[in-house]
Amino acid sequence: MLNTLNNGIVMTNPYPVDKVEIVQAPLPDKVVLPLQQRIGGEAIPCVAVGDKVLTGQVIAQTQDAFCVSIHASISGMVVAIDEQIIPHKSGLKSKCITIQSDGKDVWIERKNYGDFLHCSRETLIEHIQQSGIIGLGGAGFPTHSKLSKSLDCHTLVINATECEPGIMCDDALMQHYPREVVRGVEILLHISGAKQAIIAIEDDKPEAYQSLLMFNHNDKISLVQIPTKYTSGAEKLLIKTLFDVEIPSGGFATDKGFVCQNVATSKAIFDAVIENKPLISRIVTVTGDGVVPNNFAVRLGTSFAHIVALSKPDNKQHNIRMGGMMMGVDVATLDVPICKISNCIFVNHTRAKPHVQECIRCGQCNQVCPIGLLPQQLYWHAKSEQSKRAMDYNLRDCIECRCCDVVCPSHIPLVAYFSFAKALYHKQTREKHKTDVARERFEFREYRLERNKQERAEMMAKKKIELKKKMANDKVQKDKIAQAIARVKKTKQDKV
Amino acid sequence: MTAIFNSTSQMMRQVIYALALGIIAIFTFFGWGVIVQIVLAVVVAIATESLFLKIRKRPIVPAISDGSAVLTAILLAVSIPSIAPWWVVVVGVSFAIIFGKQLYGGLGNNPFNPAMLGYAFLLISYPLQMTTWAGEFVNFSQAFEVIFNLSPADALSGATQLDEVKTQLALGKMMSEMSAHSTAQAWVNMGFLLGGLYLLIRQVIFWQIPSAFLLGIVVTAFFLSLSNSEHYLPVQNHLMLGGTMLGAFFIATDPVSASTTPKGRLIYGFLIGMLIVIIRTFGNYPDSVAFAVLLMNITVPLIDYYTQPRIFGKSG
Known part of the structure; x- marks a missing residue:
């Protein structure tokens, strides 16, 4: 029944553990909560420096349809609202709210919804937005936004593949909170109105599969094990694997009646709807050859250093990466906060980068590209900054999974070139648009000036004619007067 | 399952290893000439490439160690007659490296197969030397003497089967009247076929x-x-x-x-x-x-x- 992914790469967890555990990380002394989210504008703080906040209290909000509320993840006092380094590849600073913990973790009074089945879909979607829930798989797409488009969907896909090697936070979540996950899926079913839900798990996580199986008594929900292969968890590829349906390039899963949610998001929805807890913590995997791999339940905004210190790091020089070893981003320092999308922290020994050689167009990259692109051709055009040409080779459809990077015998950082070419293309299109507008404006101005000139010339010509006519008329008049004078003179002379 | 290569050099090395069977076959039937040609070609290729990288102000060691110049040299050396004079391979390999590869910007940028560009150049320029093949097994001293012009090649030479067939057909003979088969060439082709299957x-x-x-x-x-x-x-x-x-x-x-x-x-x-x-x-x-x-x-x-x-x- 299943269609194994044609391409992609089979990768095993490089840092396996005997038993997948979740360690409750102790409360941090302070948390740093960024106001900027993955999509949409920056949230506006509704607290000021010096304010006392309770755990779960809304501290920033926006009117932006894409954004969700931001909550205090500990109780204490707001000590700063300023620019801080956030875990992003640019290493840029962004506006954050810093809360100093009072060590008590006092919760704000929570509103109870009772039985969710009696709530309307709109109420629940709004509640999810208010609870600050975004996709916890890594991309961070706002959940409410996806759900509000899911009205006509027939199938709910719960992405529990966790295909990035090394990450095990979803595995841990499913093993330790199977009841909550299944209940969350039921809520999602209720909201989306989908007829069935499929929970897809990679077959290298049999314990997670078993524990969900044990707690799943809903015949609308089924569990499927899919072969372990990297990029199987990419939304469109997962749908292809499960149902042999291809979501068109540029389209969304909802176009074909599928709505996809991450398994951790489902648990967060359970917490929000049943327990009335907003999203203030998540499970984070800390792994790599510089630490003892483990999972931690940790409050959002806790610094990386706080939980890395719990994972017994060795004394060597480390390279820190947030997210998967494939699609994650390197961060410069451990002094960045854990965000909603921080599913994993890699702490690896710093290694020399492999020597980059020339592309010999061997085509190994094309063999693994899950989209079927020709990275060797894209690279050729991206390198020479012919972004338009690269777009002709479907650069737009690259999901930046980095399979090509991994197999490239020349160690070319292909995806880095591709994201650069994409950015360049957008910049050029924007600039072209700008110059087009400017040129049009200029051409119109030229046309207008020319037209005015012509109109004036015509008017002048007309006036001239009229004037001439008038002058001619005048001449007739003058002649008449002259004649009259002459006549008078004549008669006078005659009289004399 | 996808093969993952550590480096481009590793791929080049695989190709060079795979050539071994074919080279052994050539050696078995035509003698030491091919070995002399390969050694000569590799030396010339490395020298030419180094010189050009120096002129182009590019790092020499990484480019040489990628193995592409050596591969080009070996491919050209096994393509030309094993008793061709030394300057044929020298001219051919340097032409291949300079005009086939370096002038376009080195590895990865050449539109033509460098070895074949060198071969075509040689065939057009020196048709006689390029079509005089060893007719029998040539021992090391014979090969050395012939290649370095110390003794005439005529004694050892013969035409290739394809050449022979062509001449015969031109003379008006029918296919059925001649033998177009060559055990030696069949074995050489088998050697390269097996090497190819390995790749x-x-x-x-x-x-x-x-x-x-x-x-x-x-x-x-x-x-x-x-x-x-x-x-x-x-x-x-x-x-x-x-x-x-x-x-x-x-x-x-x-x-x-x-x-x-x-x-x-x-x-x-x-x-x-x-x-x-x-x-x-x-x-x-x-x-x-x-x-x-x-x-x-x-x-x-x-x-x-x-x-x-x-x-x-x-x-x-």
Whole structure:
């Protein structure tokens, strides 16, 4: 029944553990909560420096349809609202709210919804937005936004593949909170109105599969094990694997009646709807050859250093990466906060980068590209900054999974070139648009000036004619007067 | 399962290892000449490449150690007659490295297969030396003396089978009146075929080019001999004579100058096979792998553009 992914790469967890555990990380002394989210504008703080906040209290909000509320993840006092380094590849600073913990973790009074089945879909979607829930798989797409488009969907896909090697936070979540996950899926079913839900798990996580199986008594929900292969968890590829349906390039899963949610998001929805807890913590995997791999339940905004210190790091020089070893981003320092999308922290020994050689167009990259692109051709055009040409080779459809990077015998950082070419293309299109507008404006101005000139010339010509006519008329008049004078003179002379 | 190579150099080394069987076959039948040629070619290739990298102010060691110059040298050395004078290989290899590769910007930027460019240059410039093959096993001292012009080559030489067939046909003989078979060449081709299969298994090369290449030869040769079997070489001789297997697995599969899309590789390989038979049959030169490959190299950008694979989520 299943269609194994044609391409992609089979990768095993490089840092396996005997038993997948979740360690409750102790409360941090302070948390740093960024106001900027993955999509949409920056949230506006509704607290000021010096304010006392309770755990779960809304501290920033926006009117932006894409954004969700931001909550205090500990109780204490707001000590700063300023620019801080956030875990992003640019290493840029962004506006954050810093809360100093009072060590008590006092919760704000929570509103109870009772039985969710009696709530309307709109109420629940709004509640999810208010609870600050975004996709916890890594991309961070706002959940409410996806759900509000899911009205006509027939199938709910719960992405529990966790295909990035090394990450095990979803595995841990499913093993330790199977009841909550299944209940969350039921809520999602209720909201989306989908007829069935499929929970897809990679077959290298049999314990997670078993524990969900044990707690799943809903015949609308089924569990499927899919072969372990990297990029199987990419939304469109997962749908292809499960149902042999291809979501068109540029389209969304909802176009074909599928709505996809991450398994951790489902648990967060359970917490929000049943327990009335907003999203203030998540499970984070800390792994790599510089630490003892483990999972931690940790409050959002806790610094990386706080939980890395719990994972017994060795004394060597480390390279820190947030997210998967494939699609994650390197961060410069451990002094960045854990965000909603921080599913994993890699702490690896710093290694020399492999020597980059020339592309010999061997085509190994094309063999693994899950989209079927020709990275060797894209690279050729991206390198020479012919972004338009690269777009002709479907650069737009690259999901930046980095399979090509991994197999490239020349160690070319292909995806880095591709994201650069994409950015360049957008910049050029924007600039072209700008110059087009400017040129049009200029051409119109030229046309207008020319037209005015012509109109004036015509008017002048007309006036001239009229004037001439008038002058001619005048001449007739003058002649008449002259004649009259002459006549008078004549008669006078005659009289004399 | 995808093969993951540590480096481009590792791929090049695989290709060089795979050439071993064919080289052993040449050695077995034609003697020490090929070894002398290979050593000479490799030395010249490294020297020329180093010199040009120095002129171009590029790092020398990484470029030399990628193995591409050595591979070009070996391919050219096994293509030319093993008793050709020393300056033939020197001129050919330096031409291949300079005009085939470095002038375009080095590895990865050359539109033509450097080894074949060198070969074509030699064949056009020195047709006599390029078609005088060893007729028997040549021992080391003989090979050394002939290659370095210390003794005349005539005593050792003979024409190749393809050349022979051509001459005979020109004299008005029928296919049935002569033997177009050459055990030595068949063994050499077998050697390269086995080496090629090794490369396929190791996924250094992909199946498309060699299969389409051989299919192109089979189809074209089949129809030619169907039209007049007395006048044209039969299919099996086309496969087992000349540089067929070397061309199919080692020359046409040079990734830099070949088509790079899966469908494009099929077209590219097939047309090379077809051209080989056509040029062998109707052209002036006995063998034609070099010309066929160079001609098809020109078409690669066009083929690649029009054979882009269907990508996920797009029709057609």
